[in-house]
Amino acid sequence: MIIGKSYTRVDAYDKATGRTKYTEDLCDKHALVAKIKHSNVAHAIVKSVDISEAEKIPGVVKVLTCFDAPEYLFPTAGHPWSTEESHQDICDRNVLTKHVRYYGDDVAAVVAEDEVAAKRAIEAIKVEYEVLPFVLDVQEAMKDGAPQIHEKYKNNVLAHTQIHKGNYEEAIKEPGLIKIDKWYNTQTVQHCHIENFICYAWEEGGRIHVTSSTQIPHVTRRCVAQALGVDWGRVRVVKPYIGGGFGNKQDALYEPLCAWLTTQVGGRLVKLDCQREETFANNRVRHAIRYHFISWVKPDGTLVARKVECFSNQGAYASHGHAICAKGLGSFPQLYPCENFEGDGWTVFTNRQVGGAMRGYGMPQATFAIEAHTEDICTELGLDPIAYRRKTVMPVGYVDAFSKNELYSDTFNQCLDAGMKYIDFERKREAYKNQTGDIRRGIGVSLLWYNTAVWPIALETSSCRMVMNQDGSIQLQVGETEIGQGADTAFSQMAAETLGIPFEKVHIVSCQDTDVTPFGTGAYASRQTYAAGMGIRGCAEAFKAHILDVAYRYTRMQSYLMDIVDGNIIRKTDGRVLMTLGELALTVLYDREHNEHLTMEKTAQLKTNAYSFGCCFAEVEVDIPMCQVKLLNIINVHDAGTLINPALAEAQVHGGMSMGIGYGLSEKMLYDAKTGKLLNGNLLDYKLSTMMDHPHLEAQFVENPEPTSAYGTKGLGEPPVNPVASAIRNAILNATGVAFDELPMRPHLLYEKFSQAGFFQD
Amino acid sequence: MSNQYKLVTCTINGKERSAMVDVRASLTDMLRNDYGLTSVKKGCEVGECGACAVIIDGECFNSCIYLAIWADGKNITTLEGLTHPDGTLSDIQQAFVDESAIQCGFCSPGFMIEAESFLQKGKIYTDDELRKLLSGHLCRCTGYENILRAVKKVMHKRAAESV
Ligand code: FES
Ligand code: FES
Numbered sequence: 001m002i003i004g005k006s007y008t009r010v011d012a013y014d015k016a017t018g019r020t021k022y023t024e025d026l027c028d029k030h031a032l033v034a035k036i037k038h039s040n041v042a043h044a045i046v047k048s049v050d051i052s053e054a055e056k057i058p059g060v061v062k063v064l065t066c067f068d069a070p071e072y073l074f075p076t077a078g079h080p081w082s083t084e085e086s087h088q089d090i091c092d093r094n095v096l097t098k099h100v101r102y103y104g105d106d107v108a109a110v111v112a113e114d115e116v117a118a119k120r121a122i123e124a125i126k127v128e129y130e131v132l133p134f135v136l137d138v139q140e141a142m143k144d145g146a147p148q149i150h151e152k153y154k155n156n157v158l159a160h161t162q163i164h165k166g167n168y169e170e171a172i173k174e175p176g177l178i179k180i181d182k183w184y185n186t187q188t189v190q191h192c193h194i195e196n197f198i199c200y201a202w203e204e205g206g207r208i209h210v211t212s213s214t215q216i217p218h219v220t221r222r223c224v225a226q227a228l229g230v231d232w233g234r235v236r237v238v239k240p241y242i243g244g245g246f247g248n249k250q251d252a253l254y255e256p257l258c259a260w261l262t263t264q265v266g267g268r269l270v271k272l273d274c275q276r277e278e279t280f281a282n283n284r285v286r287h288a289i290r291y292h293f294i295s296w297v298k299p300d301g302t303l304v305a306r307k308v309e310c311f312s313n314q315g316a317y318a319s320h321g322h323a324i325c326a327k328g329l330g331s332f333p334q335l336y337p338c339e340n341f342e343g344d345g346w347t348v349f350t351n352r353q354v355g356g357a358m359r360g361y362g363m364p365q366a367t368f369a370i371e372a373h374t375e376d377i378c379t380e381l382g383l384d385p386i387a388y389r390r391k392t393v394m395p396v397g398y399v400d401a402f403s404k405n406e407l408y409s410d411t412f413n414q415c416l417d418a419g420m421k422y423i424d425f426e427r428k429r430e431a432y433k434n435q436t437g438d439i440r441r442g443i444g445v446s447l448l449w450y451n452t453a454v455w456p457i458a459l460e461t462s463s464c465r466m467v468m469n470q471d472g473s474i475q476l477q478v479g480e481t482e483i484g485q486g487a488d489t490a491f492s493q494m495a496a497e498t499l500g501i502p503f504e505k506v507h508i509v510s511c512q513d514t515d516v517t518p519f520g521t522g523a524y525a526s527r528q529t530y531a532a533g534m535g536i537r538g539c540a541e542a543f544k545a546h547i548l549d550v551a552y553r554y555t556r557m558q559s560y561l562m563d564i565v566d567g568n569i570i571r572k573t574d575g576r577v578l579m580t581l582g583e584l585a586l587t588v589l590y591d592r593e594h595n596e597h598l599t600m601e602k603t604a605q606l607k608t609n610a611y612s613f614g615c616c617f618a619e620v621e622v623d624i625p626m627c628q629v630k631l632l633n634i635i636n637v638h639d640a641g642t643l644i645n646p647a648l649a650e651a652q653v654h655g656g657m658s659m660g661i662g663y664g665l666s667e668k669m670l671y672d673a674k675t676g677k678l679l680n681g682n683l684l685d686y687k688l689s690t691m692m693d694h695p696h697l698e699a700q701f702v703e704n705p706e707p708t709s710a711y712g713t714k715g716l717g718e719p720p721v722n723p724v725a726s727a728i729r730n731a732i733l734n735a736t737g738v739a740f741d742e743l744p745m746r747p748h749l750l751y752e753k754f755s756q757a758g759f760f761q762d
Numbered sequence: 763m764s765n766q767y768k769l770v771t772c773t774i775n776g777k778e779r780s781a782m783v784d785v786r787a788s789l790t791d792m793l794r795n796d797y798g799l800t801s802v803k804k805g806c807e808v809g810e811c812g813a814c815a816v817i818i819d820g821e822c823f824n825s826c827i828y829l830a831i832w833a834d835g836k837n838i839t840t841l842e843g844l845t846h847p848d849g850t851l852s853d854i855q856q857a858f859v860d861e862s863a864i865q866c867g868f869c870s871p872g873f874m875i876e877a878e879s880f881l882q883k884g885k886i887y888t889d890d891e892l893r894k895l896l897s898g899h900l901c902r903c904t905g906y907e908n909i910l911r912a913v914k915k916v917m918h919k920r921a922a923e924s925v
Contacts, residue, residue, distance in 0.1 A: 008859055015867030016855040018801020018841040022868065025800045116786070192902050194805040194813055194868040243803070243868030244902050276806040484866025484903050647862045651908055655865065658905030683810035683900060690897040691906040 002497040003711055006647035009489045010508060011241070011482070020241050023213045024273065027200045031271040032061055034261050035118040036254075037108035037125045038282060039100040042351040042676030043134035043147055046098045046127060049108055054124040059117030062265050063125065065108040066096040070260065074227035077320045078216040078250035078357065080459040080521045087458075090158070090318035092150060095227055095257040100129065101149055101316035102351050103676040104281045109257065111265050134351035134676050138290060138313040141350045149316065149349040156349040158314050159322035165333060166340035171305035177296045180377055184369040185742040188288045188313070188669040189662070190280055191358055192688050195243020197274040197283055201258045203267025208259050211238040215245040215483050216522030217512045220252050227256030228263070235259065239512040245483040246659075247357035248284045250524045251319055280681030284356025285669060287324050288313045291369035301383050303392060305340035308332055310366075312345065315352040322347040323457070324355065328366025334400055335370060335449040336392050351676050353669075357524060359656065363450060363722045364663055368743060371446040371726035376739055385445060385730070386416060386425070393447060403456060403609050409704035411613045412447065415637040418700050419445070419617040422635045428619065432734060441632070442735025443619045446726035452610040452715030453527035460527070460606035462535030463518035466495065466543050468598035470589055472567055472581030473505040479520010480532040482510050485717055486648035487528045493644055494533055494711055498540035500564030501581060518601060526612060526715025529644055533710035534604035543600035551584055553594060608708040612715035614638035616660070616723035620731040624759050627750035629665060629732060635698040636720050642705045642712030653699035653720040660724025662689045668744050687746070772833045774799075775843030783830040789823075790814045792830035793840060801841035801871040805900070812899030815872040816840050822879035824898075841871040844878060854878050854916050861912040865903035872899050877913045886921055889914075 014020040049065040075089035082088050096106050108125050112118035135141045141149070141156040149156050172179075199212035208228070214220050217239040225232040242249065258272040274283065292309040312325035322345070329345040360367075374392075378385045390413060398407045420426065428443045435441070453460050465477040476495045482488040492506040509517070520532075548559035551569050555562065555578045563570055568577045569584060588596050619633040636653050643649045666687035670679040680686045699720075705712030725743055733739050738757050742749060754760065771780040774797060781796040790807070793799040793816065802825055805813035809827040816825045817839040844852040851859065854874050864870045873896060880887075880895050887895065892913060893906075901909065 006862075009862070009864065011867070012859040012864055013851070015864045015870055016851055016859050016874070017845045017849075018799070018871045020867055021800065022803075024804070029795055192900070193866070194811060194900060194902055195803070195866070196805070242866065243805075244866040246902065276808070276810070484868075486865065651862045651865060651904060654905035654907040655903045656905075658907075659902070682808070683806050684808075688900055688902070690900065691893045691910065692897045694893075694906055697905050697907045 002493045002503050003644055004642065004646070006645055007489060007493060007503055009486055009648065010492055011488060011510065022195055022241050022243055023198045023211055026211060026240055027271050028269055031200055031269040032111050032113060032265060033115045033118045034258060034270050034272040035110050035122045036106050037122050037127065038104040039107050039127070040103065041100060041129050041131055042103040043132040044100040044129035045132065046100065046107055047130050048128045050126040051108070054110060054121040057117055057121045057124060059113040060110060060121045061113060062111045063108065063121060064096070064261070064264055066094070066098045069094050069096040070227070070229060072227055072229040074223055074256060075318065076223060076252040078219045078522060078524055081222060090321060091226070092318050095260045102353055103678065105316065106257065109261060111261055111270055136350055136352050136671055136673065136676055138311045138348045138350060141348050142346065147351070149351060153349060158318055158347045158349055160344065160346050161322065161326055161329065163329060163333065163341060163343040168305050168307055168340045168342040171340035172296045174304060177298060177304055178381065180295045180297065180380055182293050182373060182376055183741060184291045184293065184372055186289050186365040186368055187743050189286045189667045190669060190686065191246040191248040193244025193246055193248065196276055196279045197249065197253045198272070199255050199258050200269060200271040201262040202269040203262055207234050207236055208262065209236045209238070210255050210259050211240065212255050213242045213249060214239050214255065215249045215481055215524060217481070217514050217517070218479060218519055219522055220255050221514045223252035224256050224259045228260055237514045239481060241510065242483050245523065246359045247361070247524070250357040250522065251284050253283055276683060277681050280686065281353065281678045284319060285353050286358040287355035287362065287365065289325060289328065289362070289365040293369065293373045295373065295377060297377060297381065299381060301377060301381055301388050301392065303336060303338045306338045307342045310345040312347040313352060313355060314347050314349050315354040316349065317354045319354045319356040324362035328362040331363065331366055331449045332370055335394055335447065336374065337394060337398065352671065353678065359659060360718045360721045361525065363718070364660065364725065367446065367448055367722040368726045368729065371723065372729055372741060375730045375733060379733065379739070386420065389447060390416065403451065405451065405609050405611045407611055408707055411639040411702060411704060414702040415613065415615045415639060418637045418702060419615050419635050422698060422700065423617040423619060423633055425617060435735070438624050439621060440624065440735040441619065441621050442731040442733065443617065444727050444730025444734050445615060445617050446723035446730060447615050448613060448719055448723035450526065450612040450715055450719040450722065452530045452612050453525050453606060455606050455609045460531060461521065461603060462531040462606070463520055463601065463603040464535035464539035465518045465601040466539055466599065468585045470582070470586045472501065472585050473507060474499070474501070476506050476508045477517055478532045478535055479518055479522070480528045481512055481523040483523045485528065485652055486645065487523065487532070489648060490529050490644040491532055491536060494536045495540055498537050499544055501567045505567055526717040526719060528717065529713045530610060530709055530715060531606055533713060534606055535602065537710035538604045539600050539602040542602055546600060547584065547598060550588055550596065550598070554579065554584065554587060610706045610708055610714040612640055612719050614719055614723065616727040618724070618727040618731045620728060620735055622732055622735045624736065624754055627747040627754060629745060629750070631661060631695050631728065633695060635700060636723070637700045637702060638716060638719060639702045639704050640716035641709055641714040642703055643701060644711060644713055649701065649716055650699045652716055654697045656718070656720025657697045657724055658689055658694060660721040661694060663721065663743060664725030664728040665744050666693070666746055668746070768831050770831055770834045772835060773837040775839055785831055787830040789816065789825035789828040789830050789833050792833070793825060799840045799842050803868055803871060805868065812872040812876065813869055815875045817875055817879050820879070822876050841875055844874065853919065854881065857912040857916045861908045861915065863904060863908040863912040869899055869901040873909050877916065881917055881920060884920065884924060886917060
């Protein structure tokens with residue numbers, strides 16, 4: 001078995017030596033440098049741009065403004081294209097804009113011979129604005145009379161969806177129900193991949209070539225073509241190794257602008273490299289979503305009716321838009337089924353940075369809200385939080401009517417059992433009762449719900465190509481991308497397993513190139529192993545069958561009597577090795593009668609999706625006078641089905657937990673209310689966790705093979721981040737009795753809430 | 763413009779090297795652009811992330827906030843200098859591979875160089891000390907868990923070998 005073994009990452013050696021080539025390492029050092037003029041107002045119409053001084057600066061090649069930019073509007077979200085217009089992503093961007101919609105919007109660009117000249121020219125550009133009122137708050141933006149950000153969207157509502165089940169209004173009339181009505185607020189955070197966004201573009205052979213640090217080469221190619229108004233085939237996108245993405249790079253960021261710039265300087269090579277400050281201020285962010293929960297429960301906690309409103313702050317442009325808010329909304333009646341449910345989700349434009357995809361895709365926000373609310377119900381009714389969750393959560397056998405996803409096994413109980421055992425939940429919960437004093441400890445839990453892939457909301461597809469070499473090894477290509485998570489290694493294991501060759505005989509082509517890579521929609525959702533698994537297995541089985549047909553010519557054995565095991569063609573009836581795969585490949589490639597290049601290519605279209613579940617337990621120590629939370633212990637338990645590579649799976653969980661800890665305790669983008677400007681857009685002021693901010697991160701698994709999956713696997717990339725902030729929040733509640741309904745729970749907020757709780761009165 | 767460039771002579775990974783460099787250039791720029799040392803990564807260029815770390819005369823520095831001209835006469839080690847001439851990995855690199863401490867790999871050179879610089883001193887540190895020593899490096903992929911594991915492994919292995 002190759003599946004289930006912790007092989008070393010296929011890219012580990014090169015990365016350990018520093019020789020792995022990322023985008024900047026590949027760019028010719030003589031490339032022209034592009035820089036962007038960002039607006040210093042949050043909402044305005046550009047009246048004029050004076051470039052006369054900028055053009056005089058030595059080394060400047062070209063200065064371009066929003067008045068030069070092509071009129072084509074384009075979308076940026078890394079979603080599959082839809083042939084139905086109503087399902088297409090919203091086209092609301094130009095490469096440079098005359099209508100500034102957030103502080104930092106792109107109004108002009110410079111191409112220069114070096115960075116210094118480019119930067120000086122940017123400073124020398126003078127922009128005249130007709131300044132408009134702006135709005136930063138999501139609910140303010142919905143009010144009549146709020147500044148209108150996009151013409152077509154009344155009250156700035158990009159989308160509004162509803163889920164109605166049963167009869168909420170009737171149900172709440174039942175006598176004796178207890179009403180629990182609360183608001184929960186999540187903040188804006190950024191991905192903070194350590195490699196900033198970077199791309200470079202040039203023209204060659206009448207085509208536009210873009211090399212980019214992207215998760216989605218094929219989608220980016222289409223977005224670039226839309227932005228430039230050219231045929232899709234005229235654009236080629238190459239994706240090298242990337243230094244992290246986490247969803248930010250699941251968006252066409254500045255590839256369309258860079259591609260346009262090269263066309264404006266005669267096709268010369270142009271590099272556009274975001275600085276860290278631009279990654280913060282001008283890339284994508286996680287949506288801040290505000291939730292309003294009203295639950296009607298019986299005294300024993302039975303959920304009779306629930307109403308939820310979600311207000312998602314989209315920022316200035318649609319990007320991934322409503323999909324993120326909708327995912328969370330859709331999860332609520334699934335995680336805790338409720339007969340009478342009314343849910344409303346609004347995604348609303350504001351004059352803030354653009355919300356896009358980020359690891360968890362709306363679920364860290366939604367999980368914080370639902371798991372804080374669930375805990376609040378338990379607290380209010382005096383119920384045991386574990387027993388209550390076990391009783392109320394989606395039962396085994398539950399099938400979602402829309403996705404057809406099914407909970408096949410007793411995952412939630414198994415995950416809870418493992419987490420409780422590790423963290424010694426029962427004993428500590430008991431020990432932490434009735435604490436007084438300045439330093440208090442607490443322990444908390446959160447469940448997590450996730451959908452692995454995007455079917456049936458969007459197309460799910462994976463294509464795969466295998467090409468055999470003379471030695472019986474193969475090149476493996478898939479459309480799903482390695483973005484640091486270890487996908488290439490898992491894919492290699494899958495191919496080796498099904499084809500029957502040693503792991504070392506699989507050479508995965510990691511660098512994606514839309515000219516040669518089979519079509520794929522890239523790295524997003526938590527679909528890489530699930531979706532690519534189907535493509536790889538389908539391709540490998542077809543390839544194997546074909547190889548055995550070819551082998552018949554040389555072995556005289558019927559193909560059904562043969563198999564490929566460990567790189568050998570064997571006769572199944574007696575296990576005899578008939579020839580090695582290398583011998584077959586060499587013979588057939590140079591056969592003067594029946595020469596053939598052994599290759600296979602297949603597309604798998606997925607019409608299933610899979611639930612991925614788990615939980616997090618956190619234990620904290622709260623220093624009340626210092627308003628500080630120290631995380632003492634934390635464990636995530638996941639059911640991601642069969643683990644392809646346990647060591648890499650564990651590493652994925654660590655990374656997600658770390659992101660969740662930052663989300664819960666320290667990370668927040670701060671905006672100046674007077675100007676809309678981002679105030680802490682750098683790695684010093686934005687409090688990303690360091691190694692000192694973490695305790696040991698424990699990752700455990702429950703492996704219930706997913707029945708719909710080619711290798712039993714399902715989503716794991718995003719889920720680990722989702723339950724962490726809520727588990728910490730519930731632990732702080734347990735320690736102090738104070739319920740935090742806002743993130744992050746940093747000292748500023750603790751001071752405010754502890755003051756309100758009367759902790760500082762003497 | 764005549765004094766915009768200066769000759770910088772230094773030892774890089776054991777070899778004496780010279781290049782004319784822009785007086786405004788950072789050591790990161792020089793190592794990457796003049797010597798092709800791609801392990802020196804740029805994550806912020808203002809000394810916040812540690813991706814650009816190199817060892818200068820035995821001490822670890824963020825090369826992005828170290829002017830190239832200051833390197834004149836100095837002895838510099840980048841991650842490339844840890845790999846043995848035959849391509850085998852040093853103990854610290856091998857531990858990062860074996861402990862799955864590398865994901866996207868962008869922060870990894872900085873961590874390995876930092877670890878090498880303090881592990882050379884041959885001391886045994888507590889977990890808290892190690893966390894502090896490595897806290898100048900940011901990683902978004904690993905949660906630092908396996909990085910700490912790898913560094914500890916090498917620390918103990920070296921200690922065991924030295925007795
Ligand atoms: S690039 Fe030098 S510290 Fe970030
Ligand atoms: S491995 Fe990606 S940032 Fe550390």
